Amino acid sequence: MVIKRVSTLLLPTLALGLILPSCKGKTEQQQQAPELAVLTVSEENTTLESGMPTTLEGENDIEIRPQVQGFLTKVCVEEGQKVSKGQTLFVIDQVQLQAAVDAAQAAVDAAKSSVAVAQANVNTAKTNMDNNKMLLDKNIISKPAYQTSVDSYNAAVAQLNATKSQIGQAMANLTSAKRNLAFSVVTAPEAGVVGQIPYREGSLVSPQSLLTVLSNNSDMRATFALNEKDILALTDDGKRSLQDAIAKMPEVTLTLANGERYNHPGKIISISGVIDPSTGSATAKAIFPNPQGMLHSGNTGTVNIPQVKNNVMLIPQAATYEMQDMKFVYVVNDSNKVKSRSIQVADQNDGQNYIVVGGLKPGERIVTEGVGISVRDDMVITPKK
Incomplete structure (x- = not known):
């Protein structure tokens, strides 16, 4: 009877021992199937943006240089000030x-007086010459006497012409x-808008001195590089x-230095259409309106160029990882087991997504969460709904 009682007591213990391993297996299985986000790959039409670094300049930046040498006696504007056409910027001594x-002017006046005397x-x-001609005709004076008056007249005319040339030179000097x-x-x-002013009152300036740059910034020009593939x-x-x-x-957009x-x-x-062999790129220019005057010459930013892509497979860059310059994704099969696979992507991307050109087919599922961190080959996952 004791034996029967012992056997009866052992039955629940044995049953519990059988149940516990079963529960433990289920728990481990649940732990091995983490819930992760997946994406079903499909073909779609999309617009990608390529960002090109740029430096802005006014549509018409004018270098302001003096045309005479002297000391600056007055700087009439401040850096960044808006000015109108004809407004005074600087005054030189x-x-x-x-x-x-x-x-x-005195030389001109003197030359005019000399001309008046020479004309007289x-x-x-x-x-005198005309009178002597009449006297010669009446044989009152000799021919040599008459010739002397002719020579005197010619000399006076020559002096008048010389004096007139002097007044011409004096007038040119006055002008x-x-x-x-x-x-x-x-x-x-x-x-436009006044740029940096390196010279101040009292500075000696000459035609080689750059006083400032005046920017007509109603429109701003963005210059950037496009490579051969672009x-x-x-x-x-x-x-x-x-x-x-x-x-x-299509129209392009501009991202400012602060990211906005x-x-x-x-x-x-x-x-330009001409590829610089040293850089492998060509120069492109875009124009942006600047009605509020927010943009200034020298500002930096990024020109975003949109390109429409039809019937492409687009996946998040976060769904990929790299190994030996190759890109990989984790493909999820029908049993929710993941397997890494290499893919090929287009060169152009927007910094967030890739266009897949090989290695995937529409309808396949890929993991988009935890890639490169917690996901590994042959892992069983639970796709997030």
Whole structure:
């Protein structure tokens, strides 16, 4: 009877021992099947953006240089100030320039007086010559005496002509002096924004001195580089001309240095079409309107060029990992087991997604969460719903 009682007591223990391994197996299986996000690959139409670093400049940046040498006596504007056409920017010392004008004017006045005297001498010599001609005709004076009066007249005319040439030179000197005096006031040739001003009052400046740069920033020009692959993509592998590609290109956007998108779209206006062998790229330019004057010459940013791609397989870059310059994804089979597979992607991407050109087919599923961190080959997962 004792034996029967012992057997009866052992039965629950044995049953519990059988149940516990079964529960443990189920728990381990659940732990080995983490819940992860998956994506079913499909073909779709999408627009990708390629970002190109750029430096901005005004549509018309004008270097302001003095046309005369002298000391700056007045700086009339501040850096960053908006100015109108004809507005005074700088004034150069006018004392010596005004003195040059006064001296040139005095020379003109003296030359005019000399011309008046020379003209009077010509008139007198002509009267004397005419009188002597009448006397010669009446045989009152000799021919040599008459010739003397003719020579005197010719000499007076020559002196008058020489004096007139002097007044011409004096007038030219006066015009030059007045022009230099006018150049002492440096004005804005166009409306725009004043750039850096390296010279201040008291500085000696000359025509080689860059006083500032005046930027007409109503429109801003963004210059950037396009590599050979970018150009081939824009021209459909050379099937159409650059001019045609530019004309049909959609608007581009600008990302500012702080990461924010500028709120006015732009337009690509030119692509050089000549590949620089040292850089492997061509120069492109885009124009962005700047109605609020927010953009300035020298600003940096990124020009974003959109390209429409039809019937492509697009996957997140976060769903891939790299090994030996190759890209891989984890493909999920019907049993929810994952297996790594190498794929090929297009060169162009937007920094967030890849266009798959090989290694995957529409309808296949890939893991998009934990790739390169917790996912490994032959792992069984539970796809997130």
